[in-house]
Amino acid sequence: MATEIKRPSTGAIQGAFHDGTTPRTGPDSIHPPLDHVDVGAGTISATVAPPSVGDEGLPHETLREMYRLVALARAVDERMWQVNRAGRAPFAVSGQGHEAAQIGAAFALDRSKDIVLPYYRDLALSLAFGLTASDLMMSVLAKAGDPASGARQMPAHYGSARLRIVTASSPVSTQLPHATGTAYAAKLRGTGQVSLACFGEGGSSKGDFHEACNFAGIHKLPVIFFCENNRYAISVPQNLQMAIDNVADRAAGYGFPGVVVDGTDLLAVHQVVKAAADRARRGEGPTLVEAKVYRFTPHTSDDDDRTYRSPEEVKAWRARDPLALFEARLREVGALDDETLTEIKGRIKSEVNEATEAAEQAPFPDPTTFDRHVYAER
Amino acid sequence: MVQAPERSVTAQLTDDTRLDDGGMPQKSLVEAIHDTLLEEMRADDRIVTLGEDVGRRGGVFRVTAGFLEEFGEDRVLDTPLAESGIIGTAIGMALNGLRPVAEIQFLDFIHPAMDQIMNEAARIRYRSNNDFSCPMVIRAPFGGGVHGALYHSQSIEAVFVHTPGLKVVAPATPADAKGLLRAAIRDEDPVLFLEHKKMYRLIKGPVPEGDHDVPLGQARIAQDGTDATIVTYGMMVHEAQKAAAEVAQETGASIEVIDLRSLKPLDEWTIVESVKKTAKALVVTEANGLCSVASEVAALIGEAAFAYLDAPVMRVTAPDVPATPYSPPLEQAFMVDAEKIGAALRRLIAY
Numbered sequence: 238m239a240t241e242i243k244r245p246s247t248g249a250i251q252g253a254f255h256d257g258t259t260p261r262t263g264p265d266s267i268h269p270p271l272d273h274v275d276v277g278a279g280t281i282s283a284t285v286a287p288p289s290v291g292d293e294g295l296p297h298e299t300l301r302e303m304y305r306l307v308a309l310a311r312a313v314d315e316r317m318w319q320v321n322r323a324g325r326a327p328f329a330v331s332g333q334g335h336e337a338a339q340i341g342a343a344f345a346l347d348r349s350k351d352i353v354l355p356y357y358r359d360l361a362l363s364l365a366f367g368l369t370a371s372d373l374m375m376s377v378l379a380k381a382g383d384p385a386s387g388a389r390q391m392p393a394h395y396g397s398a399r400l401r402i403v404t405a406s407s408p409v410s411t412q413l414p415h416a417t418g419t420a421y422a423a424k425l426r427g428t429g430q431v432s433l434a435c436f437g438e439g440g441s442s443k444g445d446f447h448e449a450c451n452f453a454g455i456h457k458l459p460v461i462f463f464c465e466n467n468r469y470a471i472s473v474p475q476n477l478q479m480a481i482d483n484v485a486d487r488a489a490g491y492g493f494p495g496v497v498v499d500g501t502d503l504l505a506v507h508q509v510v511k512a513a514a515d516r517a518r519r520g521e522g523p524t525l526v527e528a529k530v531y532r533f534t535p536h537t538s539d540d541d542d543r544t545y546r547s548p549e550e551v552k553a554w555r556a557r558d559p560l561a562l563f564e565a566r567l568r569e570v571g572a573l574d575d576e577t578l579t580e581i582k583g584r585i586k587s588e589v590n591e592a593t594e595a596a597e598q599a600p601f602p603d604p605t606t607f608d609r610h611v612y613a614e615r
Numbered sequence: 616m617v618q619a620p621e622r623s624v625t626a627q628l629t630d631d632t633r634l635d636d637g638g639m640p641q642k643s644l645v646e647a648i649h650d651t652l653l654e655e656m657r658a659d660d661r662i663v664t665l666g667e668d669v670g671r672r673g674g675v676f677r678v679t680a681g682f683l684e685e686f687g688e689d690r691v692l693d694t695p696l697a698e699s700g701i702i703g704t705a706i707g708m709a710l711n712g713l714r715p716v717a718e719i720q721f722l723d724f725i726h727p728a729m730d731q732i733m734n735e736a737a738r739i740r741y742r743s744n745n746d747f748s749c750p751m752v753i754r755a756p757f758g759g760g761v762h763g764a765l766y767h768s769q770s771i772e773a774v775f776v777h778t779p780g781l782k783v784v785a786p787a788t789p790a791d792a793k794g795l796l797r798a799a800i801r802d803e804d805p806v807l808f809l810e811h812k813k814m815y816r817l818i819k820g821p822v823p824e825g826d827h828d829v830p831l832g833q834a835r836i837a838q839d840g841t842d843a844t845i846v847t848y849g850m851m852v853h854e855a856q857k858a859a860a861e862v863a864q865e866t867g868a869s870i871e872v873i874d875l876r877s878l879k880p881l882d883e884w885t886i887v888e889s890v891k892k893t894a895k896a897l898v899v900t901e902a903n904g905l906c907s908v909a910s911e912v913a914a915l916i917g918e919a920a921f922a923y924l925d926a927p928v929m930r931v932t933a934p935d936v937p938a939t940p941y942s943p944p945l946e947q948a949f950m951v952d953a954e955k956i957g958a959a960l961r962r963l964i965a966y
Contacts, residue, residue: 352711387744396743403710404743411735414700418707418715425663425689426712444727448700455695610745611779613803 283485283495283527289504289566297572303344303503304567305581307336307560310361312589313370314534317377317392320593321538326377329538330393332358335465337559338498338528339435340365341506342463345514346433352419354403354412354434357393358465358532362435367400370588374596381602388602401430409440413449413462420453420460420523431517433461433510438527439470441484450525454491457522461513464525465500467532472545485527493523500528501559504566531557639821644814647789647822648754649678651796652716656686659714662800665692666701666718666754675720676756676815702728702753706736709751714800722757722809723769723938736805737780752799756812757785758850758901760950763812764941770849770902770933775807776879776911782831783878785809787852789820791876794829802831811850818853834882836889840871843963844889846912847899848875851951855899858957868964878908886912887919894925895963901951904932926966931959 292300314331321329332339335358343365346353355362360373368384375382376392385396385404396404403419405412416434423430440446441464453460464484468475481487488495494516498509506528513524531554535542542551567573642650656662664679670693673680683691694701698719705715719725725732732753739749759768775783782804786792792810799806837852838859845855852874859870871889875882890896896916898909913928931951933939939949 384746385744386742386746389744390742394742396746398743398746404739404747406734406738406742408730408734411703411730414703414731415707415710415735417700418704418709419711420707421704422708422711422713428711430711432707444697445699445703445730448695448697449703451695451697452700452704610740612740612782613748614745 282489283483283497286496286498286505286509288499289502289508292570292572293504293508295504295507297570299344300567300570300572301577301581303340304563304573305585306340306361306365307503307563308581309370309585309588310336310339310364311560312585313364313373313592314360316374316589316593318534318538320377325597326392327379328391329377330357330391330536331534332360333533334467334531334554334559335359335500336361337503337563338465338500338506338530341503342433342461342510342526342528345507345510346431347514350401350428350430351514352401352403352416352423352430352432354416354419354432355395355405356409356412356435356437356440357405357407358437358467359395359435360393363395363402366397366402368395368397368402370592371595374592375599378596378599379601380596380599382596382599387606410436410443410445410449412436413440413445414452416460416462417449417453417458420458420517421456423459424456429518431459431461431514433463435463435465437470438464438466438468438475438484439473439478440464441487442470442478450487450491450523453523454493457520459517459520460523461510461517462523462525463510464527465530466527467530469532469536469546471536471540472542474545483527485525488525491523491525493525495525495527497527497529500530501557501562503559503563530559533558639823641819642789642822643816643819644786644789644792644810645676645678645816647792648796648810649680650822651793652679653682653685655797655800656682656690659800660690661712661714662716663690663692663708663713664716664718665694665705667694667696667720669693669718674718676812678718678754678810698724698726698728699731702731702736705751705753706731706739706749709749710739710747714750716752716754716800719753719755721763721767721769722755722771723766725753725755725771729774732775732781732805732807733778737778739780740804741780748803749805750803751805752796752808753805754808754810756815757809758811758813759939759946760813760850760901762941762943762946763939765938768939770900772807772809772878773902773907776908777906780804781879782806783809784831784876785811785849785878786876787811787814787818787837787849787874789818789822790827791829791835791874793822794827795831795876797826797828798831806831809849813850814853829876832877832880832882834885835874835876836885837872837874838870840869840893842868842870842893843895843897843960844871844873844886844893845897845899845956845960846873846875846886846889848878848908849901851899851901851956854951854953855956857953858960861953861957862960862964866961866964870960875908875912881911881915883915883919886915890916890920891923894923895966896920896924896928897931897956897959897963898928899931899951899956901933903935904930905935907932926963929959929963931956
């Protein structure tokens with residue numbers, strides 16, 4: 238009575254899509270204009286935030302702390318690449334060029350209670366919410382001390398329940414509906430928390446972006462959708478990602494404001510996100526903020542950006558490095574001088590060296606723990 | 616390796632199914648689920664329910680009828696028609712202190728939410744090294760036999776069983792629906808709660824009042840037997856019992872029927888102990904057979920009870936066809952039923 242098994246017919250599977258002969262086509266090299274932020278002539282719905290002036294009324298101490306975090310993020314980021322290139326870390330993905338936008342946004346929130354849902358470029362944001370250089374180097378070097386995942390995830394998948402940095406995955410934009418949910422819970426429970434979710438312009442193509450914004454708009458939830466538009470989704474330029482100039486224009490379709498801001502201008506971002514957070518706390522609903530930035534590095538340590546953008550383009554954008562711009566601004570308003578700067582840079586250097594040293598010395602995860610925490614353990 | 620559970624549940628649960636019904640209210644499956652969710656929401660204001668048509672309409676199958684009136688719009692959400700958004704939002708709610716019970720209107724429509732379920736909900740605890748958890752329930756009607764055709768009949772539970780981090784249950788009785796839903800809501804991890812839509816109003820039974828709990832991961836012996844074991848779940852428990860009764864009458868054979876109730880975690884102990892006793896096993900699912908729950912149970916029996924077997928492990932499953940067709944003769948040809956189970960059972964008994 239055993240089941241009869243038929244011999245399969247042989248022969249290769251033929252299929253038009255399997256011959257591999259179709260040549261891949263790609264865009265011509267794109268050289269975006271550098272004349273400040275191009276906010277798009279053809280679209281009208283997003284508000285364009287003006288450039289910041291002066292010190293925006295912030296105490297100099299706060300300005301210096303902002304600067305310290307931008308510079309620390311840059312230093313940790315550069316160290317991640319160094320240890321990767323030295324063969325001591327399998328992978329690096331960074332946020333160089335995004336730091337000022339992230340710190341501007343972070344300082345506009347209440348870092349003692351608000352919730353952030355970062356993506357993989359949010360190193361500076363994560364530092365501002367309480368992760369340390371040491372935490373990040375543990376992750377880069379795949380050590381047990383990585384607070385985000387015990388080195389289960391690749392580096393830059395930030396997370397800490399204690400710090401209200403929501404655990405991140407690799408698929409893009411899945412965190413956006415989560416932000417809608419954390420904001421819904423905050424509203425229902427009356428916690429007064431604002432949720433801020435970050436993503437790139439590539440991530441705005443995903444259905445989850447739409448579903449999250451739509452839901453949040455309907456319920457006027459205290460959430461900020463923070464797009465860090467760096468013009469490339471790995472290699473794909475913005476004009477092949479969307480037919481509009483500003484992601485923020487899409488906010489009109491969800492019934493809440495969209496604001497475009499120069500993401501290299503920390504204080505301008507701070508102002509815009511502060512207004513969005515105030516709006517959220519007043520119960521007026523979400524805001525879509527689009528910070529125009531530029532990614533200085535390849536997508537990851539496994540990418541070669543020379544295959545899709547010119548060194549001249551990168552160089553031109555580096556001339557508008559947000560770290561240098563913010564330093565110049567703080568000198569202008571008298572919040573930084575040579576002495577303070579030397580002191581801050583010295584502290585950062587030791588901090589990153591100590592973090593690297595500590596992570597190098599730290600133990601790897603115990604291999605017998607690989608199957609722990611699939612489910613709650615009793 | 617099959618480990619013995621800390622306590623033997625078989626006897627207790629066998630007793631449970633044979634309780635004197637006197638005094639216990641008889642409820643349909645849909646009533647049991649409705650009443651249980653209602654009681655749970657009354658007892659715990661962290662619970663919110665969200666999904667398409669769950670509010671004003673009270674659910675297309677009426678599981679949440681009256682909920683909007685009692686709990687209000689804040690806790691009973693008619694969502695936009697977007698499954699990934701429903702599950703993704705529910706995950707965020709769970710991350711910030713709520714206990715969401717999300718309804719996907721038909722399991723057939725859950726596919727847009729697979730990224731959120733498999734990459735997010737299922738992996739949040741593991742990927743954060745236990746720093747975060749995602750306690751939520753996803754309710755979804757599944758199963759065929761209701762002329763629902765390709766997109767209102769699917770049984771794709773195996774995909775979820777294959778995903779570490781999720782739990783999957785499929786009650787076959789109103790009492791188990793109550794016990795399992797309570798356990799699912801109280802669980803600290805995401806649970807997919809499958810409701811066989813043909814059973815909603817067809818299957819009625821006694822439902823204990825008060826704190827009736829059925830732990831996740833414990834099968835139920837639906838009927839005792841000594842000559843062969845049928846392992847199944849959902850609507851097929853009833854079809855299997857019908858087949859077993861007919862075959863028993865014809866041949867005098869004594870058939871044990873195991874209702875898995877919980878597909879993940881699987882009650883390996885109860886399955887293996889039963890097969891050791893009867894030496895013959897028939898595994899039944901109305902899902903497609905390849906890489907199904909039935910495949911897993913058959914493999915388990917092969918690995919853990921091979922020496923006890925007097926016959927090859929047999930399976931009755933849906934064929935490798937994309938899903939239930941609409942026209943009744945086509946649907947009948949596709950569906951597993953008591954007749955097909957009976958035919959296999961007769962061959963197994965005669966082996």
